[in-house]
Amino acid sequence: MGLNRRAFIQFSVGGTLGLLVTPVIWKTLDDVSIWTQNWGWIPTLKKGVEERVPAVSKLCPSGCALRVETVGGEPYSTTGDEDNPLSKGGLCPICADAVPLLYSPTRVQGPMVRTGEGQYQPVSWDEAKKLLAEKLGAAGSSVAVISGDDTGSGNEVFSALLAELGSDDYYMMPSPQMAATRAWNGLMGGEGQIGYDIAGSDFVLFAGADALSSWGPTVSNMNAFAESHPAGEKAKSTYVYAGPARNHTSSVCDSWVPVHPEGMSAFLLGLAYNLITEGRYLESGDFAALRSLLASKYSPAQVEKLTGVSKKSLAELAGKLLRASAPVVVADYGCSPAVAAAGIIVNLLLGRMNTWGGMVALPEVEPVLGSALDRPTRFAKDLPADVASGAFAPKVCLIYDANPVYGLPQYGEKIAEKAEFTVAFSTFKDETAAVADLVLPAAHPFERYDDLVNPFGVANTTYVASSPVVKPSLDVMGAPQFALDLAAEMGLDLGFENFEEVLEAKAEAAEAAVGTVGSYSVGLGLPALSDADKTSGQLALYAYSQLHIGSASMATTPHNPTTIRDTELQGKQMFVRINSETAKANGLKAGSKVRLSANGVECQALVHVDEGVMPGVVAAPLGFGHTAWDEFSMGKGGNVYKLLTVSAGSGGSAWTGSAVTIAKM
């Protein structure tokens, strides 16, 4: 049968009508539209018993006491712990995001040995232990520990291990606690751990200490502030922030005293000058020398020049401190022992030592591992100075809970070069883990035993321990437990086999260390104060820390990028804040792309013109510029830690030099 014209037309029309009528084509189109839009995964919510388990998160610098919310035993969120005095229900923006980090792809999955540039091979814990025992055996006493754990008993385990190996090279990462310890226990010869009873005070001066945002026991400080400023009622106390720029702390303080970045010690000594003029004195052999030092270098006129604080404002502030019934000064800037010492002197002049609402010296919680260093001694060694002088050259370097390659970059990068074999105990794939020879995955805080022993700044002996909330999902373990196992492998007796037992013993030791240190007869650390009157005369850097961006050891957590403003970070470019006067003087305007340089290192940024910054100051955020971690932080902004100038003072290294140049790109 041939296909004639009529048959062709009939077939075409019939076919078209048929296609229109059949559902197949429409159904197929519908299916295509559905299937191309389907998710690659279907989220399902867990069901089960919901609980709130008390725990400790040490992801933020001071550590948060909190409760982990679980469903069917699986954690999903954190809330503050109302029953814990450190939290009183509050928590910080890092620890609010602690649970998602449990399953972050950026966690170290298991022990790894470096086999070449950026290449690692997985090994078992046993192999790692044997390898490290062998390296330590060969190294003899040429071993060092770098610790970033400001609060835990894990320090004692590592310190005891180090002592058994015949070394005392225990280095702590720079912190406000280090500055205060070097000032009080070192320069001034005081006893005990410095703390501040902010909650009991009626006039709080934060001199440089960003205490309601990133300094000290932040959440506990914020609680104290909250209770002193009840909503809808008259404030029960006055909070003053002194520092180079408006920050989170200053935004809620009752007033802000702008102080030049290099002038914090001078500002405090200026206050001391005023207090002495008003008749205050100290029973110290150094008092006469202090008076003459103040008269020669820190008269109000000189202080005005160094700090930008007028004679009148300084005298007014001193007057307010004198009139307050329970004033306290919380001083910290650039981890400088000189600033800490000057702050302590002002507190002493005000008669605020070991008083309600004042500065306290808490008794030391005794080490429970016999050969461990005590707290002040742990803070005595100076990592930047030793790396610079070449004194730091261990055969094996153990890095515990620290990220020196990121947080102390000028020196941290050299650690892996100077030490023959570097071991990083890291929870996440951070910058230090990326260069270490052996990477040992530390358990997440919710997977391990850990504790907080007197987080720096607290006014009463505080001890919080926590046990694991969940079983580790990865091949990880608590770093102190590994150190105990390692000691056993090497036949060293640290007195404990189990970290849990260390915590139990520590809890007992903490119970025995309540109250305050009774006697204090101190020197005044004058050599450290006498050279605090130097200024660079150039543009000064004010580097500030905000927990939602991260810390010296933590990068930005997954849910925090949305909390970072587009005036802080735009795409991969971070902003630095300068005053309109500074912008004009340097030919810059809002949005200008600039290059910041100091110490021969550069950082790129955009300009955010902000009148909340002192003229002549560049305010730059710490916490950006990661080269490891994940997409939430890697490659975003520049690492401002690189720009910090470490200057060696008589109390130890501090980040007090702040000269920086800013150039339009």
Place this chain on the structure above:
Amino acid sequence: MQVKEFKIKWGMVIDIDKCSGCGACMVSCQVENNIAPMTQEDPHNHLQMMTTKRDDPSNKLRTLTWLNVYELNNGKAFPEHDVAYLPRPCMQCGHPACVPVCPVVATDKNEEGGIVSQIYPRCIGCRYCMAACPYHARYFNWWDPLWPDGMDKTLSPNASVRPRGVVEKCNFCHTRYMKAKDRAREEGIDPMELPEGYYVPACVEACPTGAIVFGDLNNPEHKVAQLAKSPHSFRLLEKLGLDPQVYYMSKREWVREQGDNHAAGDHNSAVKQASQGHE
């Protein structure tokens, strides 16, 4: 539309003078309500090379911030410059602008407590409500929610995950309200008379400075009811008459002034400056 009256009116009084802008509330909100972190890579998209990358978190038009902390300033030069932080949840308006414009009744104010609902499966993503809301409190899912590989194990049981194409917003952690009512029944408490603190949203619980006070605005025993009447309290864009259930308070006059301004041209340049980049 008539303002609906409820026996219970859940509300907040946010003391701006106590908010330090730390961001803990924003993080708690995201974790509680299963708001996915902003990942740019989609592990399920095998044509990644050919398709557009998902948005960067600094693109604030595309972030999902049910609770957003704005930065305000008084517009003055150094040293008189002052800064304040303003957390902005959904205002749960008594006379919401978003509800009457929804063509599919996916959002309603119809439940005891006065929380403006958002029914995700019903939402068709037309975004009329977003255009209507003067507080920018509503957000559109431009992308499917994605957690970095494995992190979805930590999904909260308190909120269903919303797909691309629907609008979402703060609902005062409504699941917590339901759970509080259940708990009350178990404990023999009248769910219509929940004691203060029995039900609180995640942000309120997390705030370390206690800047957000939460409770029943109709219950004189609750602190919010008293604070809302303080001479220092105000509501955002009060002139619009939307009757928000979120109050703010500040002793600083410039903060209160900025809160009440609404029309372009009738406020000073400081407001414009403050709102730059925070939309």
